[in-house]
Amino acid sequence: MTQAIILIHCPDRKGLVAAITTFVKEAQANIIYLDQHVDRETDTFFMRLVCAFDTATELIRFRESFQTKMANPYDLSWQLFDHNETSRIALLVSKYDHCLYDLLGRHATGELRGAISLIISNHPDLSGVAKQFDIPFFHIPVNKETKKEAETKQLELLQKHEIDLIVLARYMQIISADFVAHYPNKIINIHHSFLPAFVGAKPYHAAFDRGVKIIGATSHYVTSDLDEGPIIEQETVRVSHIHGVQDFIMKGRDLEKIVLARAVKAHLDHKILVYGNKTIIFS
Amino acid sequence: MTQAIILIHCPDRKGLVAAITTFVKEAQANIIYLDQHVDRETDTFFMRLVCAFDTATELIRFRESFQTKMANPYDLSWQLFDHNETSRIALLVSKYDHCLYDLLGRHATGELRGAISLIISNHPDLSGVAKQFDIPFFHIPVNKETKKEAETKQLELLQKHEIDLIVLARYMQIISADFVAHYPNKIINIHHSFLPAFVGAKPYHAAFDRGVKIIGATSHYVTSDLDEGPIIEQETVRVSHIHGVQDFIMKGRDLEKIVLARAVKAHLDHKILVYGNKTIIFS
Amino acid sequence: MTQAIILIHCPDRKGLVAAITTFVKEAQANIIYLDQHVDRETDTFFMRLVCAFDTATELIRFRESFQTKMANPYDLSWQLFDHNETSRIALLVSKYDHCLYDLLGRHATGELRGAISLIISNHPDLSGVAKQFDIPFFHIPVNKETKKEAETKQLELLQKHEIDLIVLARYMQIISADFVAHYPNKIINIHHSFLPAFVGAKPYHAAFDRGVKIIGATSHYVTSDLDEGPIIEQETVRVSHIHGVQDFIMKGRDLEKIVLARAVKAHLDHKILVYGNKTIIFS
């Protein structure tokens, strides 16, 4: 048995679910999961389907005919993922190690549907952690002068390793628009605040100064606008006057780890559809 | 335009979504919302559909043909609710007034799709609150000897007022199995603990004695097994050693209000399907 | 027996707790509750004490001698509240009634240590609610031209009723700096976002547009800077792509009610100390 995950979006119209599910039925596939959503503001239809096929051949045939028989007549944008093909992941880090440890631990535990293929850092500090988990580590220093050159090296590495997903696990460098253009909706960042509150640097300090009673973390796809990309996941935790900035940072770590891990998982499970500057996260 | 909400469950089989949505399409209806779920343990299919019909006649025709053309061949259990027909609600209370105030406030604000038609209490204390909100209030005392007789009076009132939903808003009497049998999955209770922890009386005292760090509240349909009915909604809140039993009770009130209100809303919006001793809560 | 709540803040120094608690002991009072906090950034000491006195006379004597024997030598800023004297509260509202119903319900239930003495609104719509709960209602229309005049009328009413606390229960007018100056740290507002995200008008719309996964509400003291006053309490709740702006508003209501009620309670229980633009909320 083979499974496929299909993500669809298109202008809404009558009979879409019937048309799609009838097509699946006639392809002899079984619907394992179906979720759909209509955005009433833009009249856009979104669907996530998981279908089981008896043989790999049937899946191939389905994929081949979907464009002409469904996507063209119904104006569908679609992606199909073979459940057996897993993603290849690159982690970009700087000096903070908590998200790195967390993702590597989850990877080792088997929580992630994907392979962490390499770690790239602008500092050498975390090479030891990479070694602990036996993942190739590449140190590519970045400064104002070398930034362009460094990104070129990064892109070469990423392409050579056929990377599908880039995770910025507290990577403390701004990614250029050029770089982002190579991986649209394929770079996930963790920002250590409840966006859009406290964009930019030192958000825990800013939160402390404002006297908030709750802090948060936000994972989002990276776009050319810093901290403005589509939000994937957020989580919050209470703080109080007894907590100083260091306590905010300490409490925030656990948020960052969980929020980033949830976003990475959702991406690897093909549960995310990006439209405009928002995400649909299927359950 | 008329809308209908359709709840379906049946043994799972290939092509169900296609068959149902095709039937909707051919009835000239538009799918506003569709959510489906398959329980893999029992291979049971669940669906909630909201369909828009151009005319009331089309809705009537749909309803008439659904049994023979869909339910019979596909072995569907189904309910259809006309969106224009709202429920009639009875509140049963004793002496605590916080849930009563909350529900009456929401009712007055227009949050609930339904009409609170009457309030029944085993004590006279809350008649003033009923009067404030201009809802008929019936005092039916209950004690061991008069219980059966009291329930008979209650049932008469409920039937006379054509009640669809009974909400036990901190009603401190156990409902007999006989009574429950008249309103299966139509009586919602709020229990002031995180069920199944602390069943029975005085759950806040029990939680305090056990030294828990989180307390909760649970709304559930009432069955003949006390505190064992299908859970609809739960919520929790932190407590600590500084909180005494009275603080637990105070903090718990807000939980009770919210959890009960959410359950009542989900019921009135026909978002709940009960199967076995569990609920499917469509979003 | 009489109780007093004492709030103290001062520059930190060795021996403060010893000095204060020894003074309490020598006054024959019993410490019911003591919490203290030192802000390490500004080296400021904060304390909340609840003391029990055998007689009212002892409390009076304590109060009289505290300034000369403790406050002067130790440079203490202090407030003392007799537990028997409760606050007088004014609610300011516009057209939204959910916070109003919630506060009036809590008041009626006996949750609040204080009396809601009057309701002022710039619209006549909610006079019926005031009547339901038998609270005097004053309709003072506000527009650009009449704003100053309207505030004068409001201030007269507030002073006449000897109001200690003003609660803006979704009052949709900006309060002038002049007005605020009459009630420093005595005006509590509820803002329907997780401040500092989404300041200004229509925060739910802004949150929806940004695609956040969590929404919040914030209660704060009103200062002359809009939405910038010291934060008292915040709470958040999850949303997802299935929720439209109307769902955000609906879900936000429950946040607003709870967050505002918690802030009002903390104020009435004299658990809040404001310093700089932050709050200490004693537990």
Add this chain to the structure above:
Amino acid sequence: MTQAIILIHCPDRKGLVAAITTFVKEAQANIIYLDQHVDRETDTFFMRLVCAFDTATELIRFRESFQTKMANPYDLSWQLFDHNETSRIALLVSKYDHCLYDLLGRHATGELRGAISLIISNHPDLSGVAKQFDIPFFHIPVNKETKKEAETKQLELLQKHEIDLIVLARYMQIISADFVAHYPNKIINIHHSFLPAFVGAKPYHAAFDRGVKIIGATSHYVTSDLDEGPIIEQETVRVSHIHGVQDFIMKGRDLEKIVLARAVKAHLDHKILVYGNKTIIFS
């Protein structure tokens, strides 16, 4: 400068805070942190103090005189911890590795005030993880026949390594009362449910069967009563009908990691006082 953490509990009486803080002042120490709590049911007084001494000698003198000058006259039970002396930790594991990875990651990151000195397991499976982090690993098989013998070996190891804290990081064996008696309030377990709901084995399965809408995890000190020891920390997360048992387990992992880590941190920071079957967790 040297710091000491002092935990005190005793029968409540007038003047306790004054007496203790005056004693600290006269010892030339500075109070960095003070929190106290009185349990009104049992009239018991609890205090946590952090004091700074200019020299190590002053700390030693303080410790020596505290028993005779404070503890004896005021009937205090007390513990004093030198902030420079950190704890030695043993992890007991079976086959699940997520809590192990989490604690080792936190340890490596420097989050824990203590040293993980060894790992003991009844299975050989996780020896590789221990090796990754360069921690001694001891495989001590346990079955019904060898249980007593195995515990003897464990105790020898623990004593040889001068272990202060034993963390059961999903260790799937019941600890005997004999063993527990060697480490009272020094063995922390993580139970994968919101205790007291779902005691015993397979709590996620039980939670799934009951149809709860929220699952939880609980860390507690181990006593001779299984799952009945004093609760240290709890956390919860939402589930719904779409989640199967495997999803409960997956979601529960993150709870277990966080709840166990918080409990271990609180213990290592000497923030926990156990009395009766409850804990005081100072903030």
